[in-house]
Amino acid sequence: MKITSVQATWVHVPIPFERQHVSDFGRIASFDSVVVKITADGGLHGWGEAKAGVGSAASAHDISRLWDVMYNTPREGYAVDRGHVLPQLGRRGLSISAIAGVDIALWDLLGKSLGAPVWRLLGGRRAERMPAYASGGWADEARIGEQLLGYVEKGGFRAVKMRVGVMDGEPHKSAARVRAARKALGPDVKLMADAHGTWTVAEAKAFCRMVEDCDLYWLEEPVTADDKTGLAEVRRASAVPISTGESEFTRHDFREIAELRAADILQPDLAIAGGITEGVRIGAVASAYNLRLAPHLWSGAPAFAAGVALAASQSAGFILEYSLGANPMLHELVHETFTVVDGQIEIPDRPGLGITVDEDFVRRHARR
Numbered sequence: 001m002k003i004t005s006v007q008a009t010w011v012h013v014p015i016p017f018e019r020q021h022v023s024d025f026g027r028i029a030s031f032d033s034v035v036v037k038i039t040a041d042g043g044l045h046g047w048g049e050a051k052a053g054v055g056s057a058a059s060a061h062d063i064s065r066l067w068d069v070m071y072n073t074p075r076e077g078y079a080v081d082r083g084h085v086l087p088q089l090g091r092r093g094l095s096i097s098a099i100a101g102v103d104i105a106l107w108d109l110l111g112k113s114l115g116a117p118v119w120r121l122l123g124g125r126r127a128e129r130m131p132a133y134a135s136g137g138w139a140d141e142a143r144i145g146e147q148l149l150g151y152v153e154k155g156g157f158r159a160v161k162m163r164v165g166v167m168d169g170e171p172h173k174s175a176a177r178v179r180a181a182r183k184a185l186g187p188d189v190k191l192m193a194d195a196h197g198t199w200t201v202a203e204a205k206a207f208c209r210m211v212e213d214c215d216l217y218w219l220e221e222p223v224t225a226d227d228k229t230g231l232a233e234v235r236r237a238s239a240v241p242i243s244t245g246e247s248e249f250t251r252h253d254f255r256e257i258a259e260l261r262a263a264d265i266l267q268p269d270l271a272i273a274g275g276i277t278e279g280v281r282i283g284a285v286a287s288a289y290n291l292r293l294a295p296h297l298w299s300g301a302p303a304f305a306a307g308v309a310l311a312a313s314q315s316a317g318f319i320l321e322y323s324l325g326a327n328p329m330l331h332e333l334v335h336e337t338f339t340v341v342d343g344q345i346e347i348p349d350r351p352g353l354g355i356t357v358d359e360d361f362v363r364r365h366a367r368r
């Protein structure tokens with residue numbers, strides 16, 4: 001089988017105002033990703049996805065400040081104000097993201113050519129369905145309980161994740177939102193909090209101390225991916241399990257986290273970290289260091305399906321992220337639907353990644 005073409009398209013999908021959410025990344029008005037199509041002789045094709053952040057700056061005098069703006073956009077306001085980095089998702093390795101897009105498409109192509117799902121090529125699925133957690137939770141202290149309970153009702157989720165961090169102002173305000181959430185959910189629904197890497201080590205430690213009785217299932221990215229020893233310090237200071245990984249690239253970043261004992265759960269985003277091939281290696285790191293694996297699945301359908309295949313086939317895989325924000329690249333890019341029933345997602349039996357990309361959708365939202 002020979003490759004005859006590789007085509008990458010920046011897909012930009014506007015989100016209607018009423019479905020937009022606000023976090024430390026600002027108001028999310030569009031969903032952007034790069035969709036990769038690899039065609040082989042005979043006409044068979046595979047689909048992949050690559051992600052990268054973009055930054056821009058307008059005036060040219062204060063060079064050091066401008067560097068901070070470029071590195072931290074769209075969170076440059078917080079970064080300049082607080083004096084520590086809140087970098088963009090693509091802070092490193094554009095080439096690794098590009099490799100990821102090609103790699104995911106090649107696995108899809110290989111699966112289709114053999115009539116086998118990708119998870120089978122990775123050693124088989126460990127179950128026909130896996131538990132999923134609802135990922136969202138931006139509401140304020142007064143409404144967070146209602147918002148998270150809405151997720152539980154929607155898909156029977158037994159686990160929900162809320163956002164915390166710099167968007168709340170101070171750690172005690174995030175802690176108050178977590179307490180309100182736990183009170184509304186009761187003791188039996190798992191609750192996670194995601195700080196998007198926005199706190200200092202001291203702030204993260206203070207937060208952990210304040211929520212120690214809230215039974216958090218994990219605290220995600222308490223500090224920036226640029227401070228892995230700081231992350232280890234946060235983990236050592238508290239009993240709250242720590243997760244991280246959506247801003248990390250390749251197995252080498254994850255090995256460093258594991259060696260530092262900086263996290264309990266590794267969360268590679270396959271469209272960032274290097275694709276399925278690298279995801280398998282990261283899964284091996286997780287397993288060797290007695291850690292768990294929960295791929296970051298806030299993405300379009302190709303990277304979502306790739307992450308599901310990885311989690312389903314790895315010893316350390318245990319739970320799937322399911323975005324409750326507006327996500328047209330997950331729900332409209334492909335003809336298939338990923339539904340959650342009783343808090344579980346089916347591991348699809350279809351060849352390759354099990355997705356059929358709507359090429360009209362790609363053309364309609366293509367940016368050049």
Ligand SMILES: [Mg+2]
Pocket residue numbers: 194196220221246
């Ligand atoms: Mg996250």
